[in-house]
Amino acid sequence: xxxxxxxxxxxxxxxxxxNVWRPSPGFAGDGRLPxxxxxxxxxxxxxxxxEDFFKLSxxxxxxxxxxxYPHTVSFPMLMAVLSHPAFPLPIWKVLQVRNRLVxxxxxxxxxxxxxxxxxGERRVLEKGVEMDLLVAAQSGGRTVWEAVxxxxxxxxxGAATQGEAAASPAVAGRAAAEWRMPQHGRWRYGLLSGDxxxxxxxxxxxxRFGYAGAFAHPQRAIGQCLGHLGAAHHAPMQxxxxxKGPVFYGARVALxxxxxxxxxxxxxxxxxxxxxxxxxxxxxPHGNEDSPT
Numbered sequence: 001x002x003x004x005x006x007x008x009x010x011x012x013x014x015x016x017x018x019n020v021w022r023p024s025p026g027f028a029g030d031g032r033l034p035x036x037x038x039x040x041x042x043x044x045x046x047x048x049x050x051e052d053f054f055k056l057s058x059x060x061x062x063x064x065x066x067x068x069y070p071h072t073v074s075f076p077m078l079m080a081v082l083s084h085p086a087f088p089l090p091i092w093k094v095l096q097v098r099n100r101l102v103x104x105x106x107x108x109x110x111x112x113x114x115x116x117x118x119x120g121e122r123r124v125l126e127k128g129v130e131m132d133l134l135v136a137a138q139s140g141g142r143t144v145w146e147a148v149x150x151x152x153x154x155x156x157x158g159a160a161t162q163g164e165a166a167a168s169p170a171v172a173g174r175a176a177a178e179w180r181m182p183q184h185g186r187w188r189y190g191l192l193s194g195d196x197x198x199x200x201x202x203x204x205x206x207x208r209f210g211y212a213g214a215f216a217h218p219q220r221a222i223g224q225c226l227g228h229l230g231a232a233h234h235a236p237m238q239x240x241x242x243x244k245g246p247v248f249y250g251a252r253v254a255l256x257x258x259x260x261x262x263x264x265x266x267x268x269x270x271x272x273x274x275x276x277x278x279x280x281x282x283x284x285p286h287g288n289e290d291s292p293t
Contacts, residue, residue, distance in 0.1 A: 076194025173258025
C-alpha cells in the first residue's frame with residue numbers, strides 16, 4: 001500500500017532520528033522498495049539559511065541558488081524516507097554512494113520551492129544492494145531541479161542483478177587546488193541537511209567504527225570542490241558525483257581537474273592518498289559556460 005508523507009515545513013531532524021534504531025522489515029518477496037512518497041510544499045530560503053549554506057559549503061554567494069542548495073535543503077526528506085518504519089533496511093546500514101543532480105534553469109534566492117521524494121529502483125550487486133531515491137523541486141509549477149540519490153548497503157540480498165556498481169571516471173588531470181578541510185560547522189551543517197550521523201560529529205565515535213576521525217558530509221566536501229573550480233552557479237547544469245571514501249575534518253585535501261570537450265571531471269584526494277575520496281563530473285550545456293545564475 002502506498003505511503004504518503006506530507007510536510008509544510010522542513011521535516012524535523014529529531015522526529016525521524018527517533019526511528020533510527022527501529023527493527024528492519026526486510027525486503028518484500030518481489031524485492032522492490034516500498035512505495036514511499038514525501039512532499040514538502042512552500043519552502044522559501046531565509047537569509048540566515050543561505051548564509052549558513054554558502055559559508056559552510058565553501059561556495060561563494062551568487063545571484064541564484066547553487067545546484068547543491070536543493071540537494072542539501074531537501075536531504076531531511078531523504079532521511080525521513082530512509083528512517084521510515086516501512087523502509088526495508090535500517091538507516092545506519094545505508095551509505096550514500098552516488099548522486100546525479102540536474103538543474104534545469106536558474107533558481108532565484110527567493111523562489112518558493114515544492115520538494116518531492118519517492119523511492120526508485122533496487123539493484124542487487126554481488127556484495128550488497130543499491131537503492132535509488134528520486135527527488136524533484138518545482139517552482140511555479142515547473143520542475144527546476146531533479147536528483148537521483150543512490151544508497152548502498154553491504155550484505156547478501158539474493159542473486160545479483162548487476163555485477164558491479166556504476167564505475168566512476170578516472171581523472172588524470174592537473175592539480176587545481178589544495179586546502180585543509182574546515183573543522184568548524186559540523187553541527188550547523190548537520191541541522192541544515194538533516195544528517196546528524198555521529199560519524200560526521202564525533203571523532204571518538206568515528207574511531208570506534210575504524211575511521212581515523214569524524215568526516216565531512218559528502219555534499220559539503222563536494223561544495224568545496226565546486227567552489228574551487230568556479231562552478232558553483234551555472235544553470236542549466238548536470239552534476240554526477242561518486243562518494244568513495246571519507247573526507248576528514250582538518251585533512252589536507254588536493255583537487256585534480258580534467259576539462260574535456262563536453263564535460264569537466266574532478267577528483268578530491270585526502271592526505272596524499274592516491275585513491276580519490278570523491279569523484280565528480282559536471283556538464284554545462286553549450287552557451288551557458290559564462291552564465292552563472
